Amino acid sequence: MDARIERNKQYLADLFAGQFRGHAIVADPEMSPPDWAGGDFVCVDKPFDYWGTYLTRAYEAMAARSEQLGDDNVPYVKLLTGTQLFAQAFGAPVHAFEDSPPCALPLVHSAQEADRLDTPGLDTPCVERVFAMADYVADRVGPDVPIGVPDIQSPFDIAALIWNKEDLFIAMHTDPDAVKRLIGKCNDLLRSFVQEFKRQFPNCNLCHCPIAWAPPDTGIWLSEDEVGSMSAPMFEEFCLPTLTELSDGFGGIYIHCCATADHQYPGFNRIPNLRGLNRVFQEPGPAPAITAFENRTVLINAWFDEQAMHSILDMGLPKSRFLFDIPAMPLDDAKRAYGRLRERCPRRPRPVLEWKPN
Numbered sequence: 382m383d384a385r386i387e388r389n390k391q392y393l394a395d396l397f398a399g400q401f402r403g404h405a406i407v408a409d410p411e412m413s414p415p416d417w418a419g420g421d422f423v424c425v426d427k428p429f430d431y432w433g434t435y436l437t438r439a440y441e442a443m444a445a446r447s448e449q450l451g452d453d454n455v456p457y458v459k460l461l462t463g464t465q466l467f468a469q470a471f472g473a474p475v476h477a478f479e480d481s482p483p484c485a486l487p488l489v490h491s492a493q494e495a496d497r498l499d500t501p502g503l504d505t506p507c508v509e510r511v512f513a514m515a516d517y518v519a520d521r522v523g524p525d526v527p528i529g530v531p532d533i534q535s536p537f538d539i540a541a542l543i544w545n546k547e548d549l550f551i552a553m554h555t556d557p558d559a560v561k562r563l564i565g566k567c568n569d570l571l572r573s574f575v576q577e578f579k580r581q582f583p584n585c586n587l588c589h590c591p592i593a594w595a596p597p598d599t600g601i602w603l604s605e606d607e608v609g610s611m612s613a614p615m616f617e618e619f620c621l622p623t624l625t626e627l628s629d630g631f632g633g634i635y636i637h638c639c640a641t642a643d644h645q646y647p648g649f650n651r652i653p654n655l656r657g658l659n660r661v662f663q664e665p666g667p668a669p670a671i672t673a674f675e676n677r678t679v680l681i682n683a684w685f686d687e688q689a690m691h692s693i694l695d696m697g698l699p700k701s702r703f704l705f706d707i708p709a710m711p712l713d714d715a716k717r718a719y720g721r722l723r724e725r726c727p728r729r730p731r732p733v734l735e736w737k738p739n
Contacts, residue, residue, distance in 0.1 A: 407454040408707040410442035420477040455594035457527035468542035487545035492559030536568035591683035600633025609640025676700035
């Protein structure tokens with residue numbers, strides 16, 4: 382891997398570790414969406430080599446865009462899947478769409494049905510296909526290129542895909558222990574999967590959403606998207622324990638959350654080593670998150686236009702840390718957007734420690 386990418390790795394590692402040398406900027410490449418008809422590569426209806434070719438080309442587009450802009454990105458293979466993978470491993474049926482990723486359909490409706498589920502092993506066919514695809518693209522791109530993970534939902538969110546959601550939220554009041562038992566099974570599967578993925582692909586990238594990179598030993602990445610539908614005390618009871626366990630076990634955690642969840646910021650702040658947070662902001666916008674997480678974590682800002690990213694910079698506090706993900710756009714537009722953001726977010730060199738004799 383070339384020297385620029387190695388410098389980017391160090392720059393992003395410093396950003397997430399709190400050694401601030403300036404906000405980071407990465408850019409999405411222009412890439413036509415895949416053909417989702419029939420499902421993702423985990424679903425057997427789609428030819429395996431179609432997805433291997435698409436994912437390889439997507440990596441090449443990411444690498445080319447990073448080279449063209451000179452941004453802070455570390456290009457990697459992004460294993461695109463729907464949200465259904467871990468629920469599917471439990472036996473949940475899968476619904477495929479014509480033009481968007483597949484999803485899981487509910488498998489159970491009661492505490493009794495949930496308790497009958499066993500924790501799947503990594504030899505479950507849909508899980509095996511993830512490792513097979515990772516091998517497939519790793520052979521194509523070479524050992525220096527990080528291999529990304531599939532979509533990863535939190536243990537609670539996986540449970541919410543398995544257990545019919547209306548029944549699940551009622552059961553959180555009537556059968557809370559049964560809900561926690563299913564969450565525990567989901568946590569066991571997720572933890573085993575990520576441990577094995579790291580073992581098989583030491584040069585991996587654990588980020589699944591949005592486009593970003595961090596050293597794999599700095600934490601697990603996952604989506605926590607159901608928390609907008611529950612109170613803060615319910616979050617602390619049903620979500621915080623497994624998030625804390627995963628963060629402790631993997632050396633940190635990065636969270637994507639697109640829910641109406643500003644009220645969960647105090648709970649998020651109780652998660653140890655919360656290294657990155659990606660939010661799809663609700664009203665009143667980014668300000669509550671900027672205040673809540675100053676000097677606490679990196680706010681990863683994706684899917685915003687350039688004006689919105691500059692507004693976030695205007696709202697930044699003295700100890701804010703941001704990563705900006707420029708959305709896909711024509712190259713000339715991307716160059717202009719990147720140039721204006723880079724002017725406001727210059728990269729600072731690493732401090733050189735002066736050696737002094739004893």
